[in-house]
Amino acid sequence: MIPWVHLATAVVPDDGGELRLMQRGTEFSIMAGAIELMSSRLSGSEKALATLACERLKDRPKPHILIGGYGMGFTLRAALESLGPSAQVTVGELVPEIVDWARGPMAHLSGECLKDPRLAIALGDVGDLIGSGRESYDAILLDVDNGPEGLSRAGNDRLYNDSGLAAARRALRPGGILAVWSSARDERFTKRLRKAGYDVEEVGVRATGGKRGARHVIWMATAPAKG
Numbered sequence: 001m002i003p004w005v006h007l008a009t010a011v012v013p014d015d016g017g018e019l020r021l022m023q024r025g026t027e028f029s030i031m032a033g034a035i036e037l038m039s040s041r042l043s044g045s046e047k048a049l050a051t052l053a054c055e056r057l058k059d060r061p062k063p064h065i066l067i068g069g070y071g072m073g074f075t076l077r078a079a080l081e082s083l084g085p086s087a088q089v090t091v092g093e094l095v096p097e098i099v100d101w102a103r104g105p106m107a108h109l110s111g112e113c114l115k116d117p118r119l120a121i122a123l124g125d126v127g128d129l130i131g132s133g134r135e136s137y138d139a140i141l142l143d144v145d146n147g148p149e150g151l152s153r154a155g156n157d158r159l160y161n162d163s164g165l166a167a168a169r170r171a172l173r174p175g176g177i178l179a180v181w182s183s184a185r186d187e188r189f190t191k192r193l194r195k196a197g198y199d200v201e202e203v204g205v206r207a208t209g210g211k212r213g214a215r216h217v218i219w220m221a222t223a224p225a226k227g
Contacts, residue, residue, distance in 0.1 A: 004029075007105055010097035013125075021101050028072065028106055030098075040109060042207040043074040045181060045216035046143060050078035052203060052220055053139045053179040057083075063138040064088045066171075068126035068159070070098050073110045075143055075181075080113050089119050090137075092126030099123070127159050133171030140168050140178050147182025147217070148189040160189065165196035175225035182217045193221045 008021045012032075019037070022029040028040040038046075050067075057063045065079055070093040079089055093099055099121060102110045113119065122129060130140065148160040158164050160180070168178050178198060182189075185202070193200045198221035207214040 008097065008101065010095050012095055016094075019095060019097070021105070023105065028109070030072070038071050040072055040106070042214075043072070045205045045207050045218065046071060046074035047078040048203075048205040049141050049143055049179055049181045049218055050075045051082055052218060053141055053177045054079060054082035056177050056220070056222075057138050060138050062086045062088070064136065065090070066126070066129060066133075066137045066140045067091045068130075068140065068142040069093065069144045070102060070121075071143055072106060073102055073113060075141060076119070077111060077113045079141070080116050080118065083118070085118070087118055089116075090122055090129070091119065092122045092124060092129045094123075094125050096123050127164065127167075130159070130164075130171045131167050135173045136171050138173050138176050140172060140176070141181075142179070143181040147184060148180065148186050148192075160192075162192065162196065165193060165198070169196060169198070169223050172223040174223065176223045178219075178221040178223065180219040180221070182219070183214075185217050190219065193219060197224060198222060199224075 002025045004022045004024045006020055007023050010019045012019060017032060020031045022031060029036055030038045063083065067075055067089065070091050076091055103114060142159060144159060172178065190200055190202060201220040203218045203220060204215050205218055207216050
């Protein structure tokens with residue numbers, strides 16, 4: 001069996017611990033302690049996070065998408081492939097090394113997306129981008145931690161609590177989409193979204209993008225339209 005090789009380590013700001021970039025053959029993994037946060041072998045649900053949201057925005061001429069967490073770039077690539085030339089995509093990434101790894105050892109996964117003129121990378125907490133937004137985005141895509149219950153960083157919880165969901169609603173344009181990725185279902189979070197005023201659809205998607213394998217969850221929460 002091919003052994004794992006530790007390529008690099010990044011310190012997460014605000015006492016968030018460490019992330020380790022691991023490689024085994026052609027496979028990459030980003031770990032937080034013993035937890036695998038993301039893997040290059042499983043990209044189906046990360047892509048679906050973008051395609052499901054972008055499908056709902058197809059009638060908007062100049063959509064602006066905010067993606068929370070670059071990850072391995074699968075959500076970003078799928079968004080850029082789904083959106084037209086007038087779209088704008090902002091990625092909020094807390095850990096600068098994640099972007100460095102995307103341009104370095106994992107450059108083949110990113111393709112040309114980091115050079116796309118529609119893209120802006122904002123280094124910092126995506127929660128701050130959301131908090132400062134007022135009807136700024138047509139969709140907010142959150143793939144932060146392993147879902148609404150933070151595992152790798154307690155500070156991530158502020159994105160998914162009542163005040164975080166209210167902030168996202170303010171940052172969305174009327175009828176905009178808050179799309180949230182999770183490794184598992186969470187009925188409490190579904191209820192929290194509805195309490196915050198969103199129309200909620202819970203979509204099950206395969207991690208592999210095929211018909212087998214682990215099933216992840218994406219909440220498609222639609223903000224109210226003005227009227």
